[in-house]
Amino acid sequence: MMYGVIEAGGTKFVCAVMNDNGKVLETITIATETPEVTMATVIDFFSGKDICAFGIGSFGPIDINPNSDDYGKILNTPKIPWRDFNIYKALKERFDLPIKINTDVNAAALGEYMEGYGKGKRSVLYITIGTGVGAGFVLEGKTFYGMTHPEMGHLLIRPVEGDDYAGHCPTHGNCLEGMIAGPAIEARYGIKGHLLEEDHVIWDYIADYIGQALMSFSLILSPEIILIGGGVSQQKHLFPKIRKAFKKNMNGYMDHPVLLDDLEDYIIYPKNGQKAGLIGSYYLAKQA
Amino acid sequence: MMYGVIEAGGTKFVCAVMNDNGKVLETITIATETPEVTMATVIDFFSGKDICAFGIGSFGPIDINPNSDDYGKILNTPKIPWRDFNIYKALKERFDLPIKINTDVNAAALGEYMEGYGKGKRSVLYITIGTGVGAGFVLEGKTFYGMTHPEMGHLLIRPVEGDDYAGHCPTHGNCLEGMIAGPAIEARYGIKGHLLEEDHVIWDYIADYIGQALMSFSLILSPEIILIGGGVSQQKHLFPKIRKAFKKNMNGYMDHPVLLDDLEDYIIYPKNGQKAGLIGSYYLAKQA
Numbered sequence: 001m002m003y004g005v006i007e008a009g010g011t012k013f014v015c016a017v018m019n020d021n022g023k024v025l026e027t028i029t030i031a032t033e034t035p036e037v038t039m040a041t042v043i044d045f046f047s048g049k050d051i052c053a054f055g056i057g058s059f060g061p062i063d064i065n066p067n068s069d070d071y072g073k074i075l076n077t078p079k080i081p082w083r084d085f086n087i088y089k090a091l092k093e094r095f096d097l098p099i100k101i102n103t104d105v106n107a108a109a110l111g112e113y114m115e116g117y118g119k120g121k122r123s124v125l126y127i128t129i130g131t132g133v134g135a136g137f138v139l140e141g142k143t144f145y146g147m148t149h150p151e152m153g154h155l156l157i158r159p160v161e162g163d164d165y166a167g168h169c170p171t172h173g174n175c176l177e178g179m180i181a182g183p184a185i186e187a188r189y190g191i192k193g194h195l196l197e198e199d200h201v202i203w204d205y206i207a208d209y210i211g212q213a214l215m216s217f218s219l220i221l222s223p224e225i226i227l228i229g230g231g232v233s234q235q236k237h238l239f240p241k242i243r244k245a246f247k248k249n250m251n252g253y254m255d256h257p258v259l260l261d262d263l264e265d266y267i268i269y270p271k272n273g274q275k276a277g278l279i280g281s282y283y284l285a286k287q288a
Numbered sequence: 289m290m291y292g293v294i295e296a297g298g299t300k301f302v303c304a305v306m307n308d309n310g311k312v313l314e315t316i317t318i319a320t321e322t323p324e325v326t327m328a329t330v331i332d333f334f335s336g337k338d339i340c341a342f343g344i345g346s347f348g349p350i351d352i353n354p355n356s357d358d359y360g361k362i363l364n365t366p367k368i369p370w371r372d373f374n375i376y377k378a379l380k381e382r383f384d385l386p387i388k389i390n391t392d393v394n395a396a397a398l399g400e401y402m403e404g405y406g407k408g409k410r411s412v413l414y415i416t417i418g419t420g421v422g423a424g425f426v427l428e429g430k431t432f433y434g435m436t437h438p439e440m441g442h443l444l445i446r447p448v449e450g451d452d453y454a455g456h457c458p459t460h461g462n463c464l465e466g467m468i469a470g471p472a473i474e475a476r477y478g479i480k481g482h483l484l485e486e487d488h489v490i491w492d493y494i495a496d497y498i499g500q501a502l503m504s505f506s507l508i509l510s511p512e513i514i515l516i517g518g519g520v521s522q523q524k525h526l527f528p529k530i531r532k533a534f535k536k537n538m539n540g541y542m543d544h545p546v547l548l549d550d551l552e553d554y555i556i557y558p559k560n561g562q563k564a565g566l567i568g569s570y571y572l573a574k575q576a
Contacts, residue, residue: 061543076543123434139434146411146427146510148544154507156500156537158446171541212444219442220508222434249444253459255349255364256436 003285004051004095006042007277008058008087009104010079010131013038015045018282022115035085043094054091054099055285057107057277060134062087064102064149072101100288104128104277105136106143108270111280112227113138116271125223126276127152129210130230133177137221153177157212163205176213180206182231198237207238211245214267218246218254227270236269243267291573292339292383294330295565296346296375297392298367298419301326303333306570310403323373331382342379342387343573345395345565348422350375352390352437360389388576392416392565393424394431396558399568400515401426404559413511414564415440416518417498421465425509441465445500451493464501468494470519486525495526499533502555506534506542515558524557531555 002025007014009032016027026049030041046054061075072088088101102110109118109126118124118138127135133153137144144150154169155176167174168184178184185193185202196202214226228242243263250259258266270276290313295302297320304315314337318329334342349363360376376389390398397406397414406412406426415423421441425432432438442457443464455462456472466472473481473490484490502514516530531551538547546554558564 147512147546148510148542150510151507151542154541155504156446158444171539172537216443216504217508219439220505222436222438224435249460251459253442254436254439258435 001052002050003282004046004049004054004097005278005281005285006054006056006058007104007107007281008032008056010059013042014278015042016278016282017046017049017051018285022279022282024278032079034081035087035090039087039090043091046095051095051097053097053285053288054095055107055281055283055288056087056091056099056101057104057281057284058087058101060103060149061151062101062103062149064106064143064145066100072099098288100284102143102280102284103134103136103149105134106138106145106149107136107280107284108229108276109136109138109227109280110143110283111272111276111278112225112270113141113280114283115279116276117227117265117268118225121224123221123223124225124227125217125221126227126229126270127213127217128230129180129182129228129232131182133181133230135217137223152213152217153181155213155216157209160205160208176209179209180232185232193232194234198235203235203238203241206232207241208245210238210242211247212249214242214246215249218250218259222254224258225265226267227276228267229270229273229276233269239267239269289340290338291570292334292337292342292385293566293569293573294342294344294346295392295395295569296320296344298347301330302566303330304566304570305334305337305339306573310567310570312566320367322369323375323378327375327378331379334383339383339385341385341573341576342383343395343569343571343576344375344379344387344389345392345569345572346375346389348391348437349439350389350391350437352394352431352433354388360387386576388572390431390568390572391422391424391437393422394426394433394437395424395568395572396517396564397424397426397515397568398431398571399560399564399566400513400558401429401568402571403567404564405515405553405556406513409512411509411511412513412515413505413509414515414517414558415501415505417468417470417516417520418518419470421469421518423505425511440501440505441469443501443504445497448493448496464497467497468520473520481520482522486523491523491526491529494520495529496533498526498530499535500537502530502534503537506538506547510542512546513553514555515564516555517558517561517564521557527555527557 135152167178169178455466457466
């Protein structure tokens with residue numbers, strides 16, 4: 001019984017064959033090109049491998065409503081060749097097997113719920129901050145979606161005093177993603193974020209914006225744990241600042257002991273790091 | 289088979305005896321005094337009435353986790369006599385019957401889900417804007433709660449240009465509730481909101497703040513319908529402005545047909561108006 005596991009990212013696809021114990025038996029990483037080119041390589045990789053089910057964590061926006069006719073269809077993405085392409089159907093046509101597809105961030109949240117810091121919790125929020133900003137939410141083992149999947153990265157935040165950057169989001173300017181994603185940092189300073197010193201003022205700004213966003217997520221979802229992954233979260237010095245900004249904004253309002261504590265076990269880097277998405281996609285395959 | 293239904297509000301309690309068809313057979317409304325005084329009247333009202341189960345929609349913050357030892361306990365409320373009082377236990381001690389308790393706003397969301405504009409939808413968001421601001425969310429028939437119940441009323445919003453009011457929330461100043469709740473309007477102008485003319489600038493501000501908040505709710509929860517009740521929502525002229533502010537902020541980002549449409553069936557006054565909470569509490573009793 002082998003599972004076909006796919007992390008479908010905007011810049012690369014990671015494919016893995018995993019066994020029933022979650023062991024990776026074989027894996028490839030390929031650049032994301034056109035759907036035709038990329039999916040041909042994906043299908044080729046899995047062919048003849050005795051796969052019983054597929055799990056996919058995909059970039060979005062994507063239709064993840066299993067009752068929809070367009071389940072698995074990539075929607076209004078800036079990656080034009082992928083717009084309206086249905087990953088689920090492409091795979092289903094070639095392999096007539098159970099397939100479950102979800103957003104990459106929901107998959108990562110599921111990965112941490114099953115095998116990470118979310119284990120034993122009722123709810124898990126996973127946020128990625130990298131090329132873009134997104135979040136996935138798992139409640140009682142189920143990945144959350146509403147009318148569409150959430151788009152938490154575009155939350156409105158308040159500009160910090162002294163920060164007059166107009167933001168890098170083509171739709172909202174200075175929304176969360178427009179202020180804290182990797183490309184926003186690069187557009188602002190002409191240099192990649194990881195090359196800026198730890199005492200650069202940008203990290204104070206970013207921590208404040210993340211703290212504001214986490215307050216909104218708490219007020220609305222009240223997750224039992226908040227995990228922050230993605231490229232920008234590699235700046236580990238950000239975490240104490242984020243916790244401080246969260247506390248400052250919340251100002252003790254939700255009087256749960258966890259929120260009144262030091263937050264060191266509440267707002268953290270995922271246990272499975274960059275692998276959370278792959279692990280979650282594996283569980284999607286098992287659920288399928 | 290009679291159901292005991294209680295809307296436990298901060299200023300009044302509404303109690304009703306309802307039959308299996310949802311018909312109200314008898315009802316009383318009493319002022320909210322100390323727990324001892326109020327609960328004695330409540331218990332007296334229901335005594336000898338052949339009740340089979342109770343449903344309660346209560347003001348908060350309150351523990352609504354059915355697995356908690358403190359299920360039904362009022363938490364850190366500014367109404368000091370009610371702090372740490374357990375409504376569930378007070379009722380359970382007197383009547384050894386199934387009892388279900390939830391927040392007033394979750395009850396209202398459930399009422400609209402079962403018998404209002406949320407009927408047939410997968411998810412319903414109900415917001416009340418009155419003395420305070422709060423919201424309840426129902427997903428697939430279940431009222432939502434995380435580590436605690438949501439506190440959506442305290443969302444951070446961006447002050448509109450020209451509006452330098454510091455806000456009326458003792459904890460957050462100019463959060464959503466601090467800018468749009470009834471007492472905030474009154475503190476600002478020294479006059480109750482319903483006495484201000486329709487073309488007063490306050491309504492433009494309030495519509496903008498609500499539009500911002502609805503954008504955040506949509507990005508995070510993506511509800512299938514948004515219902516706005518409570519005293520301030522009696523200003524029906526607000527609704528077109530709120531829809532406009534929502535659209536302006538969202539700027540077409542979530543490309544679902546409902547969100548790109550005129551929103552007249554998406555952001556609306558509840559079908560059951562002020563009765564949504566009582567109807568929802570009745571369904572809590574039935575679930576119990």
